[in-house]
Amino acid sequence: MTGKIDLKNLTLPALEQFLQGQGKERFRALQVFKWIYQQDAGGFEEMTNISKALRTELAETAFISNLEPEAVEEGSDGTRKYLFNLGDGHAVESVLIPIEGRNTLCISSQVGCAMACEFCLTGTFKLTRNLTTAEIINQIMAVKRDIARNPPSLLVEQNEFDDADESDDGHPDSPAAIRNIVLMGMGEPLHNLDNVIPAIQIMIDGNGLQLSNRRVTVSTCGLVPEMARLGREIPNVNLAVSLNATTNELRDRIMPVNRSYPIESLLQACREFPLPGRRKVTFEYVMLGGVNDSLDDAKRLLRLISDIPNKVNLIPFNEHDGCGFKAPSQKAIDAFHKYLIDRHVTVITRDSRGGDISAACGQLKGKLEKK
């Protein structure tokens, strides 16, 4: 494939440019784009409204990549974990969280991660490489194909990524559709913006994957300059911030990124992020037993975020081998949750779903379990 361009790396405007550079009419790009994203075409020979000569010509300069899962595991709660072999010895995972008519897919943006958060399994593998735009998009397309063949039957009950009150038009999607995309899998999406931004543009393009921008959520550990760039280049996307600590002292320790961008600057970037209308920033808060799960933490958390339109996702720590942190007690979770609810914060405590297949937050490592 050397020298050929993977068309799945190109947004529609970039595809127009590419084809124009080859002396082709502009409308050809739209035709090809629709074949790729709406018909899931795997090759040019399928593009029957394009002349044979042009198809042959395209095949000489370009190709359409694809991913198929190497393994699919279904957890007892219906969560599905997909392992994608990237063909260069590396692999990433995606997780489908099925809910009736409102499926959410959690996708990866990097192989490994450079952010080195102390509690996160993915972070212990360091960064191997960025995913390409095509590899990000192909996770979604492969899962769509899988659930079209085999729609999820077991459904989880709650899905904090789906805002029934604001983005639900009352019509559930078909069981085989993906409604919400969250960039919360392996990697730090804002550390790979050059590929993540075009991927989101393809996701929300009305001629592309046709997702609503209000249903795409980018989660970050707090790369402040990149938050501003994301807001400039794709306003209206949902922002989730992994806060996880309420003092710089603790955050410096468990999330090294905080040494460059401390809590105050992170919160300022949240205030400046262009959120449309009544949308809120999601603050993720991994509860580490005995470390950040006290009522004092809850109080400080509330104080920190109270002047930002917010909702809070409490994520009880998912234990994994070789990590010294412990899950919080149910009592600590309940007390923390209640403290915030009583003060009118929108809080969802995330179930540690997919735990039995290591698909829960912070458990993705891009390898098959040795059975």
Ligand code: SAH
């Ligand atoms: N790098 C981005 C995207 C990953 S999202 C980010 O940090 O936001 C993954 C979420 O899972 C983050 O909120 C992270 O704090 C959380 N997480 C990581 N390891 C975890 C673990 N072992 N248990 C529970 N949550 C974890």
